[in-house]
Amino acid sequence: MTASTMMNTAQMEAVAARHPHLVEGSSRKRIRSALFFAGLALYMVYSWWFFSIGQVLANANWGIAGTYLADWVSYEVRPDIRIADDGTMQVVYPRYSPLGPDAEPEWVRIETRMMERTVEAPVATQQQAPKESSSFSFMAPNAAVGGAAPAEVKPETRTEEVVSRATIAFNPTTSIDVAEGQVTAEHRGETLRIDLDRANGVQPVGDLPAWASQKRPGEKITLSFGMTGWADVDVEKISIHNRFPGWANFIFDTQSPFFGKSFGEVAGLVLGGERLDPDRSNLSLAWNNILYNSEWQHLDVWTKLLQTIVMAFVGTLFASVVAFPLSFLAARNITRNGLLNQATKRFFDFLRSVDMLIWALFFTRAFGPGPLAGMSAIFFTDTGTLGKLYSEALENIDDKQREGVKSVGAAPLAVQRFGVMPQVLPVFASQALYFWESNTRSATIIGAVGAGGIGLKLWEAMRTNSDWENVCYMVILILIVVFLFDGISNLLRSRLMGQKTH
Incomplete structure (x- = not known):
């Protein structure tokens, strides 16, 4: 074994002596590989420093990101506890x-008592008719000829039922109790007491726990309970944000007569119940209430989604139709004119060098917001891209088939029809289908800048910063459409290219 190794080593040294360029070439490759990875590592370090990635990650508020994600799959009920000067409250x-009008959830418990309160009440006064006068007179700004005198008010004492205590039970371990100018918050076994003083502001009793924060002494205190919700405690108002999983009122909104009814009750009314609206059946009424749900706007969302699909289809179709003949002018082996080839290719470069989003902004200014701007942006961008791809496919065809058709004396148009088209048509159709599927996603993005479709509605929901469940709903619809079109596109491309689908 040792002799064999020594022999092999000796042989290798002999080969290296006879052919030094082999060893040097291998050494150069190793050095080049080492330099490449060293340069890549140096570039990554430079990028980390130049873009301050470490600082960005350190200063990122990951809690806000978690809150946004929670808002996608939940909804909030936001009662406010307003505190008057005399200490009485109103929820x-x-x-x-x-929860709809006249909400009385079980997790909000109030205690009331009778109390004498002094309020400002208007005093009824007898209107005196003005005297007629033919002379012109200057009147005070608030006076008017024939008008009533300003209403007088005077203090009046009344006995009213007022809220003296309010308790918000988020869950068994989290609650907020408000009574007699003090707020008591409990969360996971910790208790925080907060005094509400109109002179000194919001004053915590003791140190703030980790789930409470206050920017400056006397200002409001924010209580963060994670997925459960949060609350802002101020002197005059306690804002409650209680979070519940699911999407509220997804089927019927609070204005619908079916609101709050169980599935069995709705089914009974639809199938054989007494008409809720004398002008239409309960089935028609229920379907109308679903489509025109004021909170989720199903009909409008579905219409905008259809606009996005049509926008992507029409833009891609027109781009394919225009790029098809132009690609023959750009292909050097089809059109033997260098100037025409270069002019067509530079035209393609111009169209595709301007991003689709920029075209969308341009056409939005030209045509106004709407699907026409989106279709034009897709058409311009894809004409350049498809034209380049089509011309490259033409330049890579097999000339033997074209020469064979030409050898039988066929006309130039017949040569292209039977010698070129059978080779490139499946490729053209496959690329057009891919761009159609891709533009369904792109149409959503350009819609956000005013080009119409569901993208604009998605952007409007995101701007409110409170309707994230609506954002999630539209994102899911977009994903379903993209997945569906991706499957259809893959199936058609496989059929066109002669491949078997699995």
Whole structure:
């Protein structure tokens, strides 16, 4: 074994002595590989420093990202506890609360008591008719000829039922209790007491736990409970954000007569119940309420999604139709004119060098917001890209087939029809199908800049920074369409290229 090794080593040394260029070439390859990886590592270090990636990661607020993701699959109920000067409270829900009007959820418990309150009440005064006068007179700004005198008010004492205590139970381990100018918050076994003083502001009793934050003394305190929700505690108002999993009112909104009913109750009304609207059946009413759901706007979302699909299809179709004849002018082996070849190729370069988003902004200014701007942007960009791809496919055809057709005396048009088209047509159709599937995604992006379709609606929902569940709904619809079109495109391309599908 040792002799064999020594022999092999000796033989290798002899070969290296006779052919030194072999060893040197191998050494150069190793050096080049080492230099390449060293340069790549140096570039990564430079990029890390130049873009301050470490600082960005350190300063990133990952909690906000988690909150946004939670908002995609949940909804919030946001009651406000408003505190008057005399310490009485009022629990108020937003106008478009997911709970509908007159909400009384079980997790909001209030205690009331009778109290004498002094309020400002208007005093009824007798209107005195003005005297007629033919002379012109200058009047005070608030006075008017024949108008009533300003209403007078005076203090009035009333006995009213007022809220003296409010308790918000987020879950068994998290709650907020408000009573007598003090807020008591409990979360995972920790208790925080906060005094509400109109003179000194919001004052925590003791140190703030990790789930509470206050920017400056006296200002509001934010209580973060993770996926459960959060709250802002201020002197005059405590804003509650209680989060629940799921999408609220996805089928029927709070204005629908079917709101709050179970599936069995809705099915009973639709199939054989008494008409809720004398002018239409319950089935028609239910379907109308679903389509025109004011919170989810299903009909509008589906219409915008269809616009996006049509926008991508029409833009790709027109681009394919225009790029097809132009590609023959750009192909050097088809059109034997260098000037025409270069002019057509530079035209393709111009169209595709301008990004689709820039074309969309241009046509939005030209045509106004809408699908026409989106279709034009797709048409211009894809005409350049498909034209380049088509011309390259033509330049790489097998000339034997074309020469064979030409040898039988066929006309030039027949040579292209039978000698060229059978070779490139499947490739052209395959590339057009791929771009159609890809443009379905691109149409969503350019729609966000005003080019119409679901992209614009998606951007509007994101700008509110509160309708993330609507964003999730539209993203899921887009994914379904993309997956569906990707499968159809792959199937058709496989058939055109003569491949078997699995």
